[in-house]
Amino acid sequence: xxxxxxxxxxxxxxxxGVLLFLLAAGLTLVFGIMNFINLAHGSIYMIGAxxxxxxxxxxxxxxxxxxxxxxxxxFFALVLERLVLRKFYERDHLDQVLATFGLxxxxxxxxxxxxxxxxxxxxxxxxxDGFIVLGSDLVISTYRLVIVCVGLVVAISLYGLVTYTRLxxxxxxxxxxxxxxxxxxxxxxxxxxVVFSIGAMLAGLAGMLIxxxxxxxxxxxxxxxxxxxxxxxxxxxxxxxxxxxxxxxIGFIDTMGRAYFDVLLLKILTVNAxxxxxxxxSSMGVYLLMAGILVFRxxxxxxxxxxx
Amino acid sequence: xxxxxxxxxxxISILSTPAVASETVRIGxxxxxxxxxxxxxxxxxxxxxLALDVMNGKMGPLKVEVIFENDAFNPxxxxxxxxxxxxxxEVDVVAGYIWSxxxxxxxxVVLRSGKVLISVNAGPSKxxxxxxxxxxxxxxxxxxxxxMAMGEVLNRRGVKSLYVIAPNYAAxxxxxxxxxxxxxxxxxxxxxxxxxxxxDWSAELTKVRATKPEAVFIxxxxxxxxxxxxxxxxxxxxxxxxxxxxxxxxxxxxxxQEAGMEEILGTDMTMFWAPDMxxxxxxxFVERFKSxxxxxxxxxxxxxxxxxxLIKSAVEAVEGDLDDVKAFRASLEKADFDxxxxxxxFGPNHFxxxxxxxxxxxxxxxxxxxTSLGEVVLQQHAxxxxxxxxx
Numbered sequence: 118x119x120x121x122x123x124x125x126x127x128x129x130x131x132x133x134g135v136l137l138f139l140l141a142a143g144l145t146l147v148f149g150i151m152n153f154i155n156l157a158h159g160s161i162y163m164i165g166a167x168x169x170x171x172x173x174x175x176x177x178x179x180x181x182x183x184x185x186x187x188x189x190x191x192f193f194a195l196v197l198e199r200l201v202l203r204k205f206y207e208r209d210h211l212d213q214v215l216a217t218f219g220l221x222x223x224x225x226x227x228x229x230x231x232x233x234x235x236x237x238x239x240x241x242x243x244x245x246d247g248f249i250v251l252g253s254d255l256v257i258s259t260y261r262l263v264i265v266c267v268g269l270v271v272a273i274s275l276y277g278l279v280t281y282t283r284l285x286x287x288x289x290x291x292x293x294x295x296x297x298x299x300x301x302x303x304x305x306x307x308x309x310x311v312v313f314s315i316g317a318m319l320a321g322l323a324g325m326l327i328x329x330x331x332x333x334x335x336x337x338x339x340x341x342x343x344x345x346x347x348x349x350x351x352x353x354x355x356x357x358x359x360x361x362x363x364x365x366x367i368g369f370i371d372t373m374g375r376a377y378f379d380v381l382l383l384k385i386l387t388v389n390a391x392x393x394x395x396x397x398x399s400s401m402g403v404y405l406l407m408a409g410i411l412v413f414r415x416x417x418x419x420x421x422x423x424x425x
Numbered sequence: 426x427x428x429x430x431x432x433x434x435x436x437i438s439i440l441s442t443p444a445v446a447s448e449t450v451r452i453g454x455x456x457x458x459x460x461x462x463x464x465x466x467x468x469x470x471x472x473x474x475l476a477l478d479v480m481n482g483k484m485g486p487l488k489v490e491v492i493f494e495n496d497a498f499n500p501x502x503x504x505x506x507x508x509x510x511x512x513x514x515e516v517d518v519v520a521g522y523i524w525s526x527x528x529x530x531x532x533x534v535v536l537r538s539g540k541v542l543i544s545v546n547a548g549p550s551k552x553x554x555x556x557x558x559x560x561x562x563x564x565x566x567x568x569x570x571x572x573m574a575m576g577e578v579l580n581r582r583g584v585k586s587l588y589v590i591a592p593n594y595a596a597x598x599x600x601x602x603x604x605x606x607x608x609x610x611x612x613x614x615x616x617x618x619x620x621x622x623x624x625d626w627s628a629e630l631t632k633v634r635a636t637k638p639e640a641v642f643i644x645x646x647x648x649x650x651x652x653x654x655x656x657x658x659x660x661x662x663x664x665x666x667x668x669x670x671x672x673x674x675x676x677x678x679x680x681x682q683e684a685g686m687e688e689i690l691g692t693d694m695t696m697f698w699a700p701d702m703x704x705x706x707x708x709x710f711v712e713r714f715k716s717x718x719x720x721x722x723x724x725x726x727x728x729x730x731x732x733x734x735l736i737k738s739a740v741e742a743v744e745g746d747l748d749d750v751k752a753f754r755a756s757l758e759k760a761d762f763d764x765x766x767x768x769x770x771f772g773p774n775h776f777x778x779x780x781x782x783x784x785x786x787x788x789x790x791x792x793x794x795x796t797s798l799g800e801v802v803l804q805q806h807a808x809x810x811x812x813x814x815x816x
Contacts (some may be wrong), residue, residue, distance in 0.1 A: 119635060121635075122631060122635045125631045125634075125635075126628055126631055127626035129631060130626050130628075132627065133625060133627070190765045225459070226459075229459075229463070233464075234461070234463035234464050234467065235464050235676070235679070235680060236461065236648060236680070237653075237683075238434070238651055238680045238681075238684035239684065239685055240684050240685045241659070246659065247661075248659070248660065248661040250661075256634060256660070256661045256718050258659045258660055258661070260659060261627065261659075295432040300483070327624075327625075329655075330625065330652065330655065330656060330659070331624045331625070331651075331652035331655070331656075332648065332651055332652060332655075332680065332684075334461045334648050335459070335460070335463070335623070336459075336460045336461050340621075340622045340624060372627070372628045373628075375616070375618070375629065376631065376632060377630040379616075391617065392617070396593040396616075396617040396618065396619065397593075
C-alpha cells in the first residue's frame with residue numbers, strides 16, 4: 118500500500134470527521150439536554166453557508182464574511198428558539214419531528230425565494246486557495262488543512278468548556294437529569310437557549326466551512342442530517358466526547374471505504390461485480406458500523422450518565 | 426340493485442366525459458421544481474412557456490394547456506405525479522423528465538394507460554433498446570451518445586489513459602459505458618459515487634493524483650459539477666485535463682463566473698446543440714429566450730422548446746383529433762418540425778438521429794460566459810441500443 122496515498126486519505130477522513138463533529142455536537146447537545154429532536158438542525162447548517170456566502174460577496178472578504186456570519190447565525194437561532202422551538206420542548210417526539218420537518222421545508226423555500234434556486238458560489242481568498250506540498254508526493258489542499266485545524270480547535274475548546282467551566286457543569290448535569298437541574302434553581306430556559314445557540318453556531322460554522330468547497334445550496338442540510346444522527350447514536354446521545362469519536366470514526370470509515378474498498382473487492386470478485394458492489398457496499402459501511410456498535414452498546418459508545 | 430348502480434355509473438361516466446376535451450390539448454409536464462436541481466426544472470418550464478407564447482397558446486385548432494408537476498428529484502414522487510396527470514387530469518400527452526431513474530419509475534404508468542410519453546431529457550438505455558415502446562419518444566439523446574462522442578474526442582487528442590468519475594445511478598452508468606465504448610486507451614481508474622448525497626470527492630481526487638492519468642472524464646449534472654471542478658482545482662490537479670459531459674451548461678456557467686473559476690474557459694465538452702448554432706429557428710429561440718428571461722437558455726431549455734414544437738407538428742397533422750393515438754403517433758414519428766438543432770429525425774426506437782459536436786466554454790461579447798459550437802464529432806449518429814428495439 119502506498120504510504121503517501123494512505124496519509125492523504127487519512128487527512129481526507131479527518132476532514133470529513135471534524136465537519137461531521139461540528140454538526141453533530143449541536144445535535145447531540147440539544148437532543149441530550151433538552152430531549153428535543155431538531156430535524157431543522159441541517160437548515161441551520163444551510164443558513165450558515167448562505168449567510169457566509171452572501172456576506173463574503175458583500176464585504177469581498179472571506180474572513181470578514183465568516184466573522185459576521187457567526188453572530189448572525191446565533192441571532193437567527195435565538196429568534197427561532199424563542200418564537201417556535203420553545204413551544205415544543207414539552208410536547209412528544211412526534212410533534213417535534215413534524216414541526217421541525219415543516220421548518221426544513223419552510224427554510225428551503227424561504228432561501229429559494231431570497232437567493233434563488235441556483236445557490237451561491239464563493240471564491241476562496243488566494244492565501245487559502247492553494248495546496249501544500251510536503252515531501253515529494255504529499256499534496257494537501259491548504260483549505261482542507263484549515264478545516265481540520267479549525268475543527269480540532271473547536272473540539273478542544275468545547276471539551277474544555279464542558280469539562281472545566283460552570284456552564285459545562287450545568288450542561289452535563291442537564292444531560293444527566295434535566296428535572297433535577299431545574300429543581301436546584303437553575304434557570305432552565307436560559308440554559309436551553311445557550312445550549313441551542315452553541316449548537317446552532319457550530320452547525321452554522323460547518324456550513325460556512327463547506328461553502329467554499331462546494332457552494333451554498335438549497336437542501337444541503339438534508340444530505341448530511343442522516344449521517345449526523347448516525348454519529349450521535351453511535352457516540353451516545355448527549356455526549357460531546359462520544360460525538361467527536363464517532364464523527365472521526367465515520368469520517369474514516371466513509372473515506373477509506375471509497376478509497377480502498379473497490380480495490381479489495383477486485384481481489385475476490387470479477388471486475389464487473391466489484392464495480393457494481395463496491396459503491397453500494399462502501400456507502401453501507403457506516404450503517405453496518407452503527408448496527409454493530411448498537412448490538413454491543415445499545416446506548417452508544419459514551420452514553421450520558423444518570424436517568425434519561 | 427347492483428345492476429342499477431352499474432347502469433347509473435355508466436350513464437354518469439358518459440355524461441361526465443368532457444365533450445370539450447377535443448378543443449384543448451392537455452400536456453402534463455413533469456420536471457424538478459424543488460431541491461437544488463430546481464434550476465434545471467425552472468429553465469425547462471421557462472422554455473415551455475416561451476414556446477406557448479410563440480404559438481399564441483394554440484396547436485392547430487386546439488388550445489394548449491400545460492400542467493407542470495414537480496418530481497422533487499425523487500422516483501417515487503415522479504411516479505405519483507405522473508399517476509395524477511394520467512388519472513385525475515386526463516392529459517393527452519405526458520412530457521418532461523430530467524432524470525433517468527425518475528423516468529424509468531414513471532414510464533410504465535403512462536405507457537400502460539395508452540397515452541404518449543415524450544422524454545425531454547432523460548434517455549436511459551433501457552427505453553432505447555429492449556424496453557422501447559411505440560408510444561415513447563425522446564427529443565434529447567440516448568444517454569450513451571454524448572459520452573461516446575467524448576470518447577472519440579479523447580482518441581483524436583491522443584489521450585492514452587483516462588480516469589472516470591461519475592455518480593452511481595442509471596444515467597451515470599450509461600455515461601461511463603458510453604465513453605468506454607469509443608475510448609481506445611486504457612481506463613486506469615473508475616469511481617462511482619453516491620448520488621446525490623456525496624458532495625465531497627477528496628478520497629476520489631486523492632486516488633486520481635496517485636494514478637496520474639493523462640485525462641479525467643466526469644459526469645456531474647446540476648449543481649454537483651461546480652463543486653467537483655472547484656475541488657479538482659483545489660486538490661492541485663489543474664494540470665490534468667478534465668473532460669466533462671453535462672457538467673458545464675448555461676445554468677452552471679453564471680455560478681462558475683461568479684466564483685471566478687477561469688480554469689474552465691476554453692475547456693471542451695460534447696453536445697448536440699449550442700446557443701450559437703446558426704439555423705434560423707435557433708437564432709429566434711435564443712434571442713427570444715434572452716430577451717424574455719435575461720439569460721442564455723440551457724440545452725434543457727432547447728430540448729423543451731423542441732418538444733413543444735414536435736407536439737404541435739403532430740397535433741396539426743391529425744387536425745386536433747387526439748383520440749386516434751395511432752395517427753397521432755405516426756405524425757410524431759415524422760418529426761415534421763424545425764428543430765433548434767437543425768436537422769432532426771427519429772430512429773426506429775423513437776430516439777433522435779443527429780450530429781454531435783464539441784462545445785467550448787467562451788466569453789461572449791458582453792463578457793458573459795457561454796458555450797460555442799465546435800467541430801462535428803459524430804455525424805448523424807444513431808444510438809447503439811436501437812438494434813435491440815422490437816416495436
